[in-house]
Amino acid sequence: MTAEFVELIADHRAHLELRLASVAAQLDAIRDARSGANDDDEHDPEGATLSTEWSRAEGQRTDAVRTLGELDAALSRLAAGTYGTCASCGDAIPLERLRLLPAATLCVPCASRV
Template identity: 45%
Template sequence: MTDPGARLDRERARTGERLARLRRDFLGVVDASRDSNADDEHDPEGATIAFERSQVDALIRQAEAHLAEIDAARERLAAGRYGVCESCGGRIAEERLEARPSARTCVRCA
């Protein structure tokens, strides 16, 4: 069995790194559009700058939510409830926790 605290720490570090990259990407899109006089609404090249900005923003929000889920899992670990399904009270399989360390429910209840 993998140490759940170490697993959560690794997941938090990976997510934090991803979030930092996404924030840099977002700033890059904003900076690139600041000095541009491109017609964002009628760009014949495809996706608009606003669309790209919106996509990156959505990914940032997902990463932030995932960090909150990891922090909640850390709280469950400290309280002795980590790995216990919040729906049925049964054990969450080690394989599920390995794949999704912040899992709140077992596969059956998910």
């Protein structure tokens, strides 16, 4: 089981790294566009759009960084032999769930209570 999930988590990580790189490029592009635009967001329609895009890209970046951290924590649990154990009730998390959500720390009943 460990080898399967090490590989799965590595796959997810690789995807996230790509997403982070593309979001970083978007943020750079927005920053460039902004520096050429009027800073007065409230009265400049283009500035307001750039602000919205910035927030969206920044949100995606935050999500990707957080998920990377969760995947790293999952790798630590794999190394420690505690991977796949529900952090709340201590039951085994079904493999099907882990295959979909390799960073999952809760079994389905516990996750649905949160």
